[in-house]
Amino acid sequence: xxxxxxxxxxxxxxxxxxxxxxxxxxxxxxxxxxxxxxxxxxxxxxxxxxxxxxxxxxxxxxxxxxxxxxxxxxxxxxxxxxxxxxxxxxxxxxxxxxxxxxxxxxxxxxxxxxxxxxxxxxxxxxxxxxxxxxxxxxxxxxxxxxxxxxxxxxxxxxxxxxxxxxxxxxxxxxxxxxxxxxxxxxxxxxxxxxxxxxxxxxxxxxxxxxxxxxxxxxxxxxxxxxxxxxxxxxxxxxxxxxxxxxxxxxxxxxxxxxxxxxxxxxxxxxxxxxxxxxxxxxxxxxxxxxxxxxxxxxxxxxxxxxxxxxxxxxxxxxxxxxxxxxxxxxxxxxxxxxxxxxxxxxxxxxxxxxxxxxxxxxxxxx
Numbered sequence: 018x019x020x021x022x023x024x025x026x027x028x029x030x031x032x033x034x035x036x037x038x039x040x041x042x043x044x045x046x047x048x049x050x051x052x053x054x055x056x057x058x059x060x061x062x063x064x065x066x067x068x069x070x071x072x073x074x075x076x077x078x079x080x081x082x083x084x085x086x087x088x089x090x091x092x093x094x095x096x097x098x099x100x101x102x103x104x105x106x107x108x109x110x111x112x113x114x115x116x117x118x119x120x121x122x123x124x125x126x127x128x129x130x131x132x133x134x135x136x137x138x139x140x141x142x143x144x145x146x147x148x149x150x151x152x153x154x155x156x157x158x159x160x161x162x163x164x165x166x167x168x169x170x171x172x173x174x175x176x177x178x179x180x181x182x183x184x185x186x187x188x189x190x191x192x193x194x195x196x197x198x199x200x201x202x203x204x205x206x207x208x209x210x211x212x213x214x215x216x217x218x219x220x221x222x223x224x225x226x227x228x229x230x231x232x233x234x235x236x237x238x239x240x241x242x243x244x245x246x247x248x249x250x251x252x253x254x255x256x257x258x259x260x261x262x263x264x265x266x267x268x269x270x271x272x273x274x275x276x277x278x279x280x281x282x283x284x285x286x287x288x289x290x291x292x293x294x295x296x297x298x299x300x301x302x303x304x305x306x307x308x309x310x311x312x313x314x315x316x317x318x319x320x321x322x323x324x325x326x327x328x329x330x331x332x333x334x335x336x337x338x339x340x341x342x343x344x345x346x347x348x349x350x351x352x353x354x355x356x357x358x359x360x361x362x363x364x365x366x367x368x369x370x371x372x373x374x375x376x377x378x379x380x381x382x383x
Contacts (some may be wrong), residue, residue, distance in 0.1 A: 020045060021344045021368040022363070025143070027274040028293035030355060030362040031346070033209065034371060036268040037250065044234070044249050045074035052238035056080050056099060056226065058247030061353045063378035064362070065093035072116065078122070080245045084113050085381030091121045096106065099124040099226070101185060101245060103152050103160045105132055111139035115149060124148035124224075127184060128162045130173035135178020144178035148376060150185045150224060151215070155207035156200060157189035164210035168218035175220065183224030183242075184211040191231040193307050194259060201235035204228070209240045231261045253352035254311040255303065269362075270313050270346035271297055275339050286321070289339055291328040293347055298323060299354025313346040320347070 020029065031246055040054045048055040050180035054077040059068050068090055078097030081087045087098045098117075103126050104110065117123050127133045127149055151170045154161035162170065164184075171181045186207050191200035204227045228236050228244025236244050248256055251269040256262040273293035281287035300323060302309050308319040312330065322329040328347065332338050339345065349355040355380055356362075364371045 020368040021272045021346065022365055022367075022368055024370055025272050025363055027272045027344060028291075028297045029272045030297070030359050031272050031365050032251070032362050032374070033268050033270075034366050036266065036366050037067070040250050040252070040268055041070045041074050043113040044246065045071070045076065047234055049075060050245060051236070051238065053241060054242050054243035055249065056245050058082075058088060058101070058245050059085060059378070061247035061356065062250060063089075063376045063381075064374050065090065065358050065377050066374050068093070068095060072252065076355055077243060080247070081378075081383055083116065083383055084110060085383055086378045087117055087121075087123065088113065089378040089381055091117055093325055095121060097122045099150070099245075100126065101150075101152075101187070101226075103125050103132060104136065106136040106139050108139055111136070111141075111143075114140065115143045118143065118146045122148070124150055124182065126150055126152045127170060127174060128152040128160055130170050131173035133170055133179060134177045136312060137174065137179050139180070145180055147179060149174045149179045150180045150183050151181065151211065153184055153186050153207050153211040155186040155188050155227070156203040157187055157190060159187070161186055164207045165214050167211040168214035168220070171215050171218045173221045176258050181215070181220050183222040183226065184208060184215060185212075185224070185226035185245075188227060188229050188232050191229045192255060192259070193305070197231040197259065197261065198235055200229075201232040204232065204236070207242045208298060212240070231259055232258060248352055251352045251356075252348070254308075254348045254350045255306065256304060257311060257348065264316070267313055267348055269352055269355070272363075273345055273347050274339055274381040275343045275345065276339050278341055280338065287319070287332050287334065287338070289330050289332055291345065291347065292326060293328050293332060294326040296325050297355060297358055298328065298347065298349045299351050299358060301351035301354055303350075310350050311348040313348050315345070
């Protein structure tokens, strides 16, 4: 319970190495057993050591969100990178992509003929060294075009000298209660329609990429060829509430100290305050979430409010309030935000500090 190494000062991000390694191996085996390729999204962790574990377990390559993240992982030996984002490529981005393609196989996303044409024009004679996947909307209604329109974008990309290899989607609406299975089914339908549109345009959809953490293990081979989950490797409070991971699969927590305690009464809530606020936990809270995070060892407690350096925790009436100075493990709602807020993380086993890992791709947002 609350196993935090003595030499840790709070707030600090802890990664339980044994849990991390189990998550890596379990998902790799499950996806492999379905006949799919696994291309984990490294924007979740941004740590080269974690990427190395994923690749060693059989990942086909890495997914990233930005050119900057791709540059970091390529510098640490990653040889196959997919920037799963509808990039707008100008002269500077083209120069960076050309350099990146010298060291790794690079694929990028696009969801418009205009973006594909601009990308090809700025890449010039290097256009053929960059693989393009057309992004389609499978129900999340963020970026991505109608699946039936994918062929038109593919034609524009080919005319621009780019090498189109398939389609991708992000079923982000799987991050809602009761939605993972429906989102996975919609993802498959959208990928199938988009692949058919590419075929009609004379382009083979060799890659059909999907899969978020809530839906990845619900994806079946046949339509999709690969999945791109990210959060699975560390876990977070959203996945706990969705039932897509168990408490024993939470590899990342934030060590925090009780700095204020109040028994409450007379309409004032019974609570403690921790020294981990939004500047380490992040501020994401979906409308359906029961709080701003969870306490791993005290599941009935709820974080009712976050300030920059305060977490207000409502404590169950039938449990003793923790003492001032008590150290607790907090599970952030959205682990990707937490990893982008810290320079390094403590790697632990049980109550022992093993080493620290640098969050090398932190802040590489362009």
